[in-house]
Amino acid sequence: MSLIYQSTRDKNNQVTSSQAILQGLAVDGGLYVPTVIPNIDLDFDFLKNASYQEVAKVILSAFLDDFTEEELSYCIDNAYDKRFDDSVIAPLVKVGEHYNLELFHGNTIAFKDMALSILPYLLTTSAKKEGVENEIVILTATSGDTGKAAMAGFADVPNTQIIVFYPKDGVSEIQKQQMVTQTGDNTHVVAIDGNFDDAQTQVKKMFNDTNLREKMLANNKQFSSANSMNIGRLVPQIVYYVYAYAQLLKNGAIAEGEKVNFSVPTGNFGNILAAYYAKQIGLPINKLICASNENNVLTDFFNTGAYDKNRDFFVTSSPSMDILVSSNLERLVFHATGNNDLETRDLMDKLVQSGKYEISDEMNNNLEDFIAGFASQKQTSDEIATISNKFSYVEDPHTAVANAVYDVYKEGSDDKTITVVVSTASPYKFPRVVVEALTSKTSELDDFALVDELEKLSGVEQPTAVKDLKIAPVLHKTVVDVDQMQDEVEKYLKLK
Numbered sequence: 001m002s003l004i005y006q007s008t009r010d011k012n013n014q015v016t017s018s019q020a021i022l023q024g025l026a027v028d029g030g031l032y033v034p035t036v037i038p039n040i041d042l043d044f045d046f047l048k049n050a051s052y053q054e055v056a057k058v059i060l061s062a063f064l065d066d067f068t069e070e071e072l073s074y075c076i077d078n079a080y081d082k083r084f085d086d087s088v089i090a091p092l093v094k095v096g097e098h099y100n101l102e103l104f105h106g107n108t109i110a111f112k113d114m115a116l117s118i119l120p121y122l123l124t125t126s127a128k129k130e131g132v133e134n135e136i137v138i139l140t141a142t143s144g145d146t147g148k149a150a151m152a153g154f155a156d157v158p159n160t161q162i163i164v165f166y167p168k169d170g171v172s173e174i175q176k177q178q179m180v181t182q183t184g185d186n187t188h189v190v191a192i193d194g195n196f197d198d199a200q201t202q203v204k205k206m207f208n209d210t211n212l213r214e215k216m217l218a219n220n221k222q223f224s225s226a227n228s229m230n231i232g233r234l235v236p237q238i239v240y241y242v243y244a245y246a247q248l249l250k251n252g253a254i255a256e257g258e259k260v261n262f263s264v265p266t267g268n269f270g271n272i273l274a275a276y277y278a279k280q281i282g283l284p285i286n287k288l289i290c291a292s293n294e295n296n297v298l299t300d301f302f303n304t305g306a307y308d309k310n311r312d313f314f315v316t317s318s319p320s321m322d323i324l325v326s327s328n329l330e331r332l333v334f335h336a337t338g339n340n341d342l343e344t345r346d347l348m349d350k351l352v353q354s355g356k357y358e359i360s361d362e363m364n365n366n367l368e369d370f371i372a373g374f375a376s377q378k379q380t381s382d383e384i385a386t387i388s389n390k391f392s393y394v395e396d397p398h399t400a401v402a403n404a405v406y407d408v409y410k411e412g413s414d415d416k417t418i419t420v421v422v423s424t425a426s427p428y429k430f431p432r433v434v435v436e437a438l439t440s441k442t443s444e445l446d447d448f449a450l451v452d453e454l455e456k457l458s459g460v461e462q463p464t465a466v467k468d469l470k471i472a473p474v475l476h477k478t479v480v481d482v483d484q485m486q487d488e489v490e491k492y493l494k495l496k
Contacts, residue, residue: 021232024225079118112149141199155184228270237274302372
């Protein structure tokens with residue numbers, strides 16, 4: 001029998017993995033989670049010598065078990081190919097006493113490529129399996145990286161459209177250029193006067209709008225999501241945690257069964273949630289270190305049990321983490337309740353109504369795998385400089401946040417567990433932040449001149465993805481107010 005997924009807000013809303021991938025977000029507003037954790041034989045005698053693609057087949061075949069072996073092979077082999085500039089796909093690099101898991105070797109130089117390179121294949125395969133003939137409209141909000149990676153994956157994929165909303169003043173210049181220069185007749189990029197939470201809230205509202213859904217169906221269209229709210233995006237992220245552990249075994253850094261820590265820069269909570277699921281299937285993980293920037297709502301949640309988005313919002317040097325409503329946390333909260341859909345729905349309703357909720361002591365005890373901390377912008381900048389000076393290794397600001405938080409945890413806990421810092425983006429995606437950290441000077445150069453400067457400082461050749469941006473024409477110039485987002489969707493899709 002196939003693994004079943006249910007909504008976090010209604011246990012009776014149950015679907016197969018292909019149906020969950022097609023829907024993206026449950027119609028009741030919840031997120032799909034597996035009803036049971038699949039039993040996977042993590043045979044590290046095999047896995048430590050396996051390719052990334054082979055590890056992916058082991059994990060995905062268990063979580064997406066209504067896909068045939070041939071279907072999964074098609075999706076995996078087409079996703080993890082020469083679009084990655086390193087054949088290893090996710091290299092593990094020793095940096096001092098810890099390791100960095102580099103997830104930025106795809107064609108948009110950020111970790112979102114790891115899952116969004118395969119999502120279009122999973123989604124179009126799901127549509128065929130389910131006999132869906134409607135045009136699939138990918139509707140997504142981005143804090144900087146998901147949008148570009150999703151468009152790169154879905155550009156010109158038959159029978160799909162993709163609409164991306166991003167905060168016009170809340171992404172780096174390189175991130176913005178990557179989006180507004182995106183080619184593809186089925187891509188549409190819209191800047192909003194607001195922040196990521198505003199965009200995400202409106203996207204969720206459109207998913208849950210019954211009238212809009214019916215209008216879409218009347219026009220032979222249906223929504224799906226490329227955010228990590230979609231399990232087709234979330235499940236592939238489990239793969240690289242298993243792969244990282246296997247590589248540690250292969251290079252002799254750990255013995256089989258020895259536990260490791262992962263420090264993860266965290267915004268919408270999908271990346272670290274994938275690590276949590278990796279632990280649930282048996283990966284030997286000691287602590288999951290949830291690293292935030294000054295938008296530290298998650299730090300407070302794990303330290304107090306109270307989630308409160310009613311606070312100042314900061315635009316920081318690590319913009320992909322500038323989030324106060326971490327959507328994927330709902331999945332963890334659901335598991336912390338003992339998989340109680342009614343209790344989860346009540347907590348999420350409180351978040352909508354008052355902007356906050358508090359979990360019970362018993363639920364809090366179920367979150368002992370997590371350690372949380374945050375780094376200020378100065379700590380982030382100092383960390384970039386320190387890592388570069390000590391180890392001749394240049395990090396982007398999000399990775400530096402994870403490193404800084406790990407350093408504080410290590411000093412305060414005396415935890416000597418081997419730790420992997422999840423490196424989520426190339427420093428070339430944030431050249432201003434990195435160059436100013438390395439030189440301790442504010443630069444008046446534009447971001448593309450700073451790319452050249454970063455190349456000189458780091459000795460690392462700038463990626464082709466960045467070189468190509470310099471000459472790419474701007475194709476998307478639309479800017480709307482937050483309350484005009486649905487109007488823009490209906491206009492673009494020509495809904496009658």
